[in-house]
Amino acid sequence: MDGARPLLELTGATVRFGADAALDDVSFRMFPGEVHSLMGENGAGKSTLIKAVTGALALDEGTLTLDGDEVRFPTPHDAQRAGISTVYQEIELLPNLSVAENILLGREPRAHGVVSQRRMRDQARGILADLGLDIDPASILGTHSVAVQQLVAIARAISTDVRVLVLDEPTSSLDLDEVGELFRIIRELKARGVAILFVSHFLDQVYEICDRVTVLRDGRLVGEYLTRELLRIDLVHKMLGHDVSDYKARQREPVTQPDAPVFLSARGVTARGIGAADLDLGEAEIVGIAGLLGSGRTELARALTGAAHLDAGIIRIEGRAAHLDSPRRAISLGVVYSSENRRAEGILAELSVLENITLALQAHRGIFRRIRPARQRELAQSWVEALGIRPPDLDRPAGTLSGGNQQKVLLARLLALAPRVLVLDEPTRGIDVGAKVDIQNLVGELADNGLSVMFISAELEEVLRVGDRVAILRDGRIVETLRSGDMTVDSLLALVAQPDEQEG
Amino acid sequence: MRIWRHRLFWPSAALVVLVAVNAIARPQFLRITLQDGELYGALIDILRNSAPLMLVALGMTIVIATRGIDLSVGAVMAVSGAVALTIIDGSGDPGATGTVLVAVVVALLVSLVLGAWNGFLVSALGIQPIVATLVLMLAGRGVALLITGGFITTVNSAPLAYIASGYLTVLPFAFIISVVVITALGLVERRTALGVLTEAVGINPEASRLAGVRSRGIIWGAYMVSGVLAGLAGIIYASNIKAADANAAGFLIELYAILAVVLGGTSLAGGKFSIAGTVIGVLIIQTLDSTILFLGVPSAQSPVFFAFVVVAVVIAQSPRTRNALRALGGARRPRAAASVQDRPKVEVAS
Structure with missing residues (x-):
């Protein structure tokens, strides 16, 4: 040639x-x-x-x-x-x-x-x-x-x-x-x-x-x-x-105590595209979600975070039944969601990096309790530094950033709320290796600090590496939840791809 | 940052040119005289006469920022004027300040309800804004006619006349109303988070909802503000002609208001908005109106003249025209579907 x-x-x-x-x-x-x-x-x-x-x-x-x-x-x-x-x-x-x-x-x-x-x-x-x-x-x-x-x-x-x-x-x-x-x-x-x-x-x-x-x-x-x-x-x-x-993903200590207190527990959650799902998110635990496209990954995430209407089922937070009927309500209970669709449902392209980062916190505080401009700048600056957002220009329209940096801006928006449960839908899709490892490491650190994380990814290898446990979704159902230490990528792939009739 | 890149540069330039043309054509245009402690002159007239359009356009700006549009403002003006004048007309003492005050408050409350109705259709029922407000645009004048019993209600009331033609210290009262509303909106936008949350909703409603923004409340509120301001404009209009004319009040004002918003550089696609831009847009339209009167353009032809000037301003403002002029003879057509990343990094201005 x-x-x-x-x-x-x-x-x-x-x-x-x-x-x-x-x-x-x-x-x-x-x-x-x-x-x-x-x-x-x-x-x-x-x-x-x-x-x-x-x-x-x-x-x-x-x-x-x-x-x-x-x-x-x-x-x-x-x-x-x-x-x-x-x-x-x-x-x-x-x-x-x-x-x-x-x-x-x-x-x-x-x-x-x-x-x-x-x-x-x-x-x-x-x-x-x-x-x-x-x-x-x-x-x-x-x-x-x-x-x-x-x-x-x-x-x-x-x-x-x-x-x-x-x-x-x-x-x-x-x-x-x-x-x-x-x-x-x-x-x-x-x-x-x-x-x-x-x-x-x-x-x-x-x-x-x-x-x-x-x-x-x-x-x-x-x-x-x-x-x-x-x-x-x-x-x-x-x-x-x-x-x-330098970029090697940090090895997390697996959560050893199997009875770590459950922070969020879902029972029989049914919504469009997801049926009777049971899931527990422990404190300081990362639960990976594995499944093919259309298996209900996103639907599950949205049902748990108030973004989608719940047809049946109950969600408890620290044991108390919670009525998550809107993202706003979920946020007030410490449950935040980052959509897989960064451009359509995440970033506000024409607003600045600063406005994007402070948006959710400001919305949570309400219209009349405006965050002082100096405080906004300080807050956004600290997140830009903590997450390594490039370029570190707070006044640049967020839409001009690269995909990985937009994702970090979205994470900063959610983390500024000091959440208890972080539901991340494909946070590493379409972003470069460096930003990907950054985000994986960040998720690990957050869990170490007591956050419950639900981590969705189409890449099984990533789900396995990041998650302490992995819930496997097939056709809108959680078919199994296993410790990631007990699985290999191949065995997980087999579970994800297995047609239902051959189960067992 | 180069000054002509500022989003208010072109609207301001257009206004300055208009004023300059007038000043050259008739030097007395710029003359302002003080009589009995009150200011008079062509410029003062423009400021006074612009009040109704100013109020309507300000409300329209907020609605447009949420990705909406309010076609019903003219009809709301008619209803508001009808309500106020019917109350004054029916009272025993039309000349009493108290009567007029009550009439104004009731008319504003009715306008608020009409705005809330629009907001309900748009934010709670999810009807497209242009359709939702079309309902009231068509039905509103009917309601106004019903209130006035099909007649043009005229009243003789000094306090009412004061609203449009009176002076508070040296300035026309109607202009003071404009200034108060502009200041209030500016303050609310700057001192609270309403401005940025409104822009967020306008740019991307779903992303805003997921971020916990009360999009529904914000959109609803925008239509209520638009309704009340249209109601206020209706009262000023009625006060000016001392009559409630259900057919003529605010006729086509929705289109002029939209034009003012667009001239001020706010995009009809929603999102980033500029109160200052709208103020300039309104002043351009009002100055143009006065220019047409002065030049003695026959009234039948004045819309044509108006159209030419507006087209010129709009074309001059278009970024594509300016790019095309710069690269004259270069690209055959502007680049389609340029993504945000492609745009030059100049929009951060505001």
Whole structure:
């Protein structure tokens, strides 16, 4: 492959935002028929590089060549016409339109100048069938799960004559089967000679699917490597730029006393998507929640924190029945929830970091007991320092922070409430290795200080490592709760994936 | 920070240009005279006449900040005026201050109830604001006509006339009302957490709910504020013409109020809002109105003139226009769907 000419080549690329360079003299190339991964922490310049390639951002310096010809893409549309399609991390589709309309948006088949709904549906059905997806093209996109929407976004990207496909964190909302499905599609496209840029925080996936890796750090190129020649530990080392042992997750002392006082106990909790769930959260205990997408992980979290309506069941806090009918009520009882959907249900993008951090505390105190501005600043500053939020600028709109830092801002918002129970739904999804380990360690420390934590993650390895116990969810039911010390990733995987009829 | 990046720069510039044009066209525009301890002049007239629109637009600002809109303000003005004047008309002593005071208080309470009704539809029943307030927009004038019995109620009452045309020390009383309301809203927004919580609800209702913000109460409250302020505007309007005209009171004022809010730089998408911006927006509209009168534009054509100026101001304010002017001939079309990360880091201003 090295002898071949690169299909796409970026040379000496520099992109500046004001004074700081988000991308500094980076060179990058992709060969036809290869899967290439772009690795780096958040803020390393991955997104900027992708945007430079796809025409969403203009290069301040450097050149981009496609098939040997120098090109410039003033808009993403121009890049798409040249055969470069992109699926962004956050789905950018129109939930109120049909699946078919989303796939063919801007390229609707026309009959006598009028959009032909029938031909559009047929075309969309064909594209979906190529992907092995059985979705009604006439259905409204918003009625489907995030995973299906993600696959529709991919269908849209490959429905054009694609030569370069950019997938930015395509797997963060997919479950194991769907990831397998996606990889099958990637391999097929690869065989057709498409160059695929695959960006993911999951190292396993990178090693499974990618031929070559380019590593970025602080906007600079670290190097380009063949995946099979690069040890994982070396890859992580190159991404972080310092010794990995600094980042080693701290080993928690397992909670040894089995009868640690129970802080929150749920019995027969039933809500939409979750049935008759029993769960105890002990003081100073982390309970991991493992389950496939759609197994009721999020529904359980929302039912326990007042975010969703409870159809039946009882929740006791320190033995007393608690009526958690709103997040506000739950907060007043010390139960806080961080949604898996950081952008839609977490961060307030246009408010500053300071306002985001102090929001929940201010709401809890009420409108008229305003926290003094000096105190707000002090409080936010202390959390920014404690959690290592970067950049440490309190007045910056929170939406401009990287995913990992937004997650830390959300955690700071909740921790400022001095909660007793912390329910974290996928707090490490789509964030870089450094921030991930930071958050895992933080959760451990909080538990050591007496907090009860419910920790949800799609990554079983993480659930097992962080949790003292793990509750396994299948089809909206808690099928088992086991000590994490008694399980391996494989045995947990077997429990999570086991079809119900084969139980026992 | 460069000054033209400030969100109030363009609205202020537009106002200054308008005033300058007037001053050049008729130097007496800027002249303010003191007669019997009361100030007179074209500028004073603008401040006085802007009071009803000012009050309505301020309420509208709060509602828009919550991602809502209140189309019923004109109708609420009509109801409020009808209630107040019917009470004064029916009382034995229309000239007594006490009578007028009672009438004003009752009219404001009725307006509060109407605002609460809007708030109930939007926050408790989850009806889209434009639909929810459309109900009252259409029904309100009917209610007002019902109250006045289908007639234009006219009264002769000195205390009532004082509200719109009287002077408190050297300044018109109506202008003082505006100032008091602007100050009160500014203080409530700054000295309590209401401002930031309102913005949070407007930016992302679900995230705010999960953070424990009482979104329902905040949205409900916004419509109540809008209702009361519209009611107050209705009383000033009625006082000015000394009559309750259910059809003419506050006619189309909802659209001018929305325009004032937008001219002031508050986005219709909700979230970040600016009281100062709205004040400037109202003054632009009122100055424009007076300019049209002065230039002697025939009344039939004045909306066209008005439209041209508004279009010019709105286009000048659009960030896209300014970007496009800068990169004239560059990109064929503005970049679609730029995410928050793409935006230049200048919005932190406020």
